[in-house]
Amino acid sequence: MVVFGLETGTALVFALVVLTIVLFVTEALPPDTTAVGLIVVLALFEPWTQVGPVVALSGFSNAATVTILAMYVLSRGIQETGIVRRLGAEVARVTRGDENRLLVATIALAGPIAGVINNTPVVAVFIPMVSELAEEAGVSPSKLLIPLSYASMLGGTLTLIGTATNLVASDLSAQLIGRPFSMFEFTALGAVVLVVGGAYLLTVGRALLPSRVPAGGRTERYGVEEYLARVLVPARSPLVGTPVAEVSGDVQRDLDLDVLDVVRGAEHFVAADSDRDVEARDILTVRGSPTDIRRFCRLADLRYLPGAAVGDEELGGPATGTLVEVVVPSNSDLVGETVGGARLRERYDATVLAIRRAGGELVREAFREVELRAGDAILLQTTAGTASYLHETPDLVVTSELIDVDGMEPLDVPRTLTALGIVGAVVATAALGLAPIVIAALGGVVAMVATGVLSTSDAYESVNWTVIFLLAGVIPLGVALRETGGAALLAELVVASAGVVPPVVVLGLFYVLTGLLANVITPVASVVLLLPIAVRTAESPVVGADPFAFVLAVTFAASTAFMTPVGYQTNLMVYGPGGYRFTDYVRVGAPLQLLLAVVTTVGIALLWGLQPTG
Template sequence: MLDGLANWMAANDAVIALVILFAMVVSFALERVPPVTTAVVAAAACFAFGLIPQEEALLPFSNSAPISIAALFMLTAALQRTGVLDRMAQMVISAAASGSWVSLVLMTLMVLLASAFINNTAVVLVLIPVVIALSETLKISKRRMLIPLSYLSIMGGTLTLIGTSTNLIVAGVATRAGLEPFTIFEISGVGLSVVTAGIPILMLLGYFLLPKGGDPDRKADKPLLFLTDLSLPAAAEAGVALPRSAAVVRHTRTGKPETPETAPPERKDAAEVIGPGERLSVRLTLPELLTIIEQDKFASGIARRSPGEGEETIRVQAILSPNDPNIGRRADQLSYLSARPVRLRGVARYGNQPGPELASTRLRTGDHLLLEGAERAIDALAATSPLIITRDLPEKPFRRESAGFAIAIIAAVIAAAATGLVSLPVAGIIGLGAMLVLGCLTMEDAWRALDPSVLGLIVAMLIVGSALQTTGAVDLIVNTAVPFFMQLSPFWALVAIYALTSLLTEIVTNAAVAVVVTPIVISLAALIGIDPRALVVAVMFGASASFASPVGYQTNTLVYAAGNYRFSDFLKIGVPMNIIIGLISCMAISYFYGV
């Protein structure tokens, strides 16, 4: 009986694969469980039913896609740690001050141009935090901006042959099949048509179909701002500039405190400067405050006792519990400062901000304190006080001295991959090694940057895609459609091939679709009297322009996680985008290739 069942499964493996695919799509749409859970269960089912031969079972784990994305996550962490992303966000926010349209137009142009010559997955991964910062400044939900970021990168990737890896795969398969090699700008006319029409369509559809309302995790997006006092001794030779992101609460210049409203007028884009003998009360993010402390240019915080000579200090974050006796006291009256050799570096709280000076701030339940002291003093404080102490700070100081190295390494990685010198995963791993050697980040930073849910989703979908390809399910779908193509006029055959490629891309990896469909359409072109290059370009655009599913294209997967989207959010706007962009692409291909 078992042998009979095994034989039946072997004879119907393509059907079983399609049933698993259907169940997976239904689960994605219902969203009863996280998408990564659905994908992993579907991958497990493929293994359980023997849809992937044992000797090929581990091949999806060695696919370049998750390795590339993992390397890019880590490289982006270096941009974060060195302050490059923070600076980019400040530049975009400054542009937003000139008007929301100006900043949005600049962001659109940046995404399109970068995606035309750089792997668009890298572009999206780098710009996600910048777009989130811009959404905060413009008071627009990030969920109305991250899907457009992915879609713009997809459209930008169609401008050149090197814009996406899919284009290169299709071109390589076509060349091996006997077609003349594609040039880098051969598809640019079609790509420009898609971009020119796609942007206004995205704006119109986005206005009505993108998620409305606030972000589910809006509070988590806003970093805590720590209030601290900074000063320079009167004997200092010159003033020192603050980071541009620092929000000045009070500036005491000559013994007289000034609020920003009463301070002397200065250029808007000028950084605040502390002169000798002056004191500033400022609000900073935790990474900026830690960076200032590490630089040791200012005196900051409040202390009553100093650590013993030669003792190394550590920094911890403490939260005031409801039964803390210091509730209601001023920060300079904090009892722990007298009892232990610790320094209060800053205070932060959600909601009503503390201030206007650190020393005079009245402490409240839930306030976050940044404390610094010898390890023995912190240990004693944790053992004897009601403070809730976190030793591992959630943020690290910026390594701005390595920012130039980080930018150069990222540029070299992208250039090496774009020119074909080495593959993207190899370039990414080499770049990561260079980042570690040059001090742009630590290995701890690199591991923390990985998003397991995104990587798990991609690997699981690769396994399902491999099962569909191995069992012949993809071939079954394509071969079933071929007789239908032969009954159509050349233009509608072109549309049908684009539609089939686009549909397969939403459920199978685009690389697999490119490899399977390209040779078939080249053979089909001779039967229906169409230039095979036109059909090959249709496969390129159909496999790249994937809008309707968060698992159909890697950039969609990245923003899906970052924006906390629902699967249906992509369906609402992605299905009409697929249809409209598909028709525009086919009309442009028909025009440029004479179909």
């Protein structure tokens, strides 16, 4: 049967590709749910998709999927030692107060580290450092956070294990042309890309970046000063003798107002963590609109203290609790929940002071019905103990907490050396060809748990299961695209449209196409869909180029998802803290993407050549 001039199977797979892209872009369903749905549909329509149940489920057992899972665990092992955090703190010591040195050091350190460690925890560690040092230097964090994200993405091009995309591309390259990547296959070109990209970020990119978030403390950056006040409790107030928690609950329900902390003589305690009663002469710190605060004073017979300014020092001192900024990651269970439904106060002993939404919109009151979205930055007041716990939960990423070298616990040297030795052994084993990377990585996971660097529960929690399920769904979709002739058909169209242009131009066009697609449907999905088409195009008589060169172009391009906040997880992580708008990523990322299209295409042509071998 023929549909629109296509065989039924080919037409069905094209329809699935289009539907998948639409669902990824609109996020009508979570990406992992879309991926699982793909598995089901591909298997149910086996006569047309050429993908049976075994192949449909092969994404779960795919070497790239298993390796990526293992690399998440290995990265967590390194992160748990505190070595990356210690490096970040040392950068803070060296660059304190100087924007230029801070930017250079951030790019120079985050990039290479991301070549061997998953860049998400690297960026998670560096965001607090950058934010705090920007505050000290009087610089808007907006000038620094996109460069941090981009540098970590560029660092992923240094080694085979730099990104999940590299591992997937290596596996596909082995299937399609019998040539997987070695550990340092493209390190030379990756180093050039990192240097060129870093130079751009230090010059042109720096000039293009806006100052979306004002320089200053956290209360200033979120503009919450006018929503904070202190009130005195006279002896005649009906609040005297009432538990602080009860007062806080009542005013939160009736007035959309929070009691943050209580000053009692020399004592100072956080309301969310207290079971004490209100006493006469207590001073309460409250958050709410100026109208609600004054209404609270009238109803409870309190005295408003207009001269008592409330800022970072008053809310974040050693005795008063901790001000923490967190970001809601895309895989958080909190996405889609309202602030009231998420029960952040009860769950984390934390009070929401403000929310910075995508695009820079600030929400500073009426939080209860606000629906949390991926990328939201939330300013919380909580206890020191809860702040430590927030580092452990996968639902929130802490992005604002001062890293103090002198106050940090000393490194556990034996544990650190063990973790570094395990990762080094994995890299060496794969690089020397003693074992496939998937076996070496799994051996590293066993060693991490067996030596006590990680517990079994830590290992399971470290895996980004959304990415694993996404891979498991899109890998069989790529198989269907090849088996039904869809990849060959698209390659023919590319060749026909390319006409008589040189192979190097076709190579550059694939780089640009892959980069654009990676910005909207994730780098991994773009590689799975485009790499087979790129290989067939290279092998066509008209182009007659080395398919490995095209594999490299697609792989590198997928790591340049600079133009949208959703193109890569680290872009989303800095979206809220930087107060960025969608257009900021386009303004800064588009020139960089075009620059690297030229650099990478020329680099591939010079280092590997475009003439077919053999």
